[in-house]
Amino acid sequence: MRSSPHSERDPLEEVELESRSVYDGVLLKVRQDRVVLPDGAESVREYVCHPGAVVVIAVLPDGSLLFERQFRYPLRRAFLELPAGKIDAGEELLGCAQRELREETGYEAGAWLYVGVMHPCIGYSDERIEVFFARDLIHVGDALDDGEFLEVLSLQPQDAIAAIFDGRITDAKTITALFRAMPLLGWNIVPAETVPGV
Incomplete structure (x- = not known):
């Protein structure tokens, strides 16, 4: 029990x-x-x-957010998503977030904030994804894992929200993390004009 x-x-x-x-x-x-x-x-x-994972909302000095395009084999296509990765055995959550941001995007952050946790597939998995917010970014060069291929890009917050509503972003952890970070990004609510049919 x-x-x-x-x-x-x-x-x-x-x-x-x-x-x-x-x-x-x-x-x-x-x-x-x-x-x-x-x-x-x-x-x-x-x-x-599942061993668990982290996802990072990383804010660049111009206010844009770091994203990446990565091919996800189960669905046989590339997805637009926030930097994220698996927690290694015995790894501290913050250390994992720092490592994944550095490896995948080439950035380190001067300030970190833990936002919360999400459970992406509660009907068939015990996976949890820990959400972090990072700012004061400095580019130091990426260090991708062997066999890892991705493109790094940035989107202004309003463009990220638009990408959710027009279907360019469908990744659950990315949508949830952005929603959880709304107060940190200065958003009170999603503007009605960004919602189709409103």
Whole structure:
């Protein structure tokens, strides 16, 4: 049972009876659990175990935001997204954010702020993505991992929002991170004129 014995149990909680490994890959692991449902019946839950990741909203001196285009194999196309990457075993969250920003974009930041966490695929994965805000950027040169290919570009915040609404940005972590960073970027609400049909 995953819940703490000292906490009040959620009436919707599903309690693990047994868990087994179905697949153990380089990045992802898949488990199949037998659980007890809230009504006492039993069921099966299959889910992907992920080490977690970070995403960075990085603001350049001119107020534009750093983005990258990267080919994502499962969907067989390149996506426009914020810098992000997997948390290595034992790695501190801030250290991971700093490393990923440097490796992928060639920038280091003088100021960092932790924004929060998002869970991108709650129906089938335990993945979490930690959101960071970075400013006071200095370009020091990139250091991409072997086999990693991407293009770095910048967008003004209003252009990033427009790209969400016109479908150029569909990546969930990017959309969520930008939404979470709205107060830090000086946005109160999304202007109605950017929403199609309004």
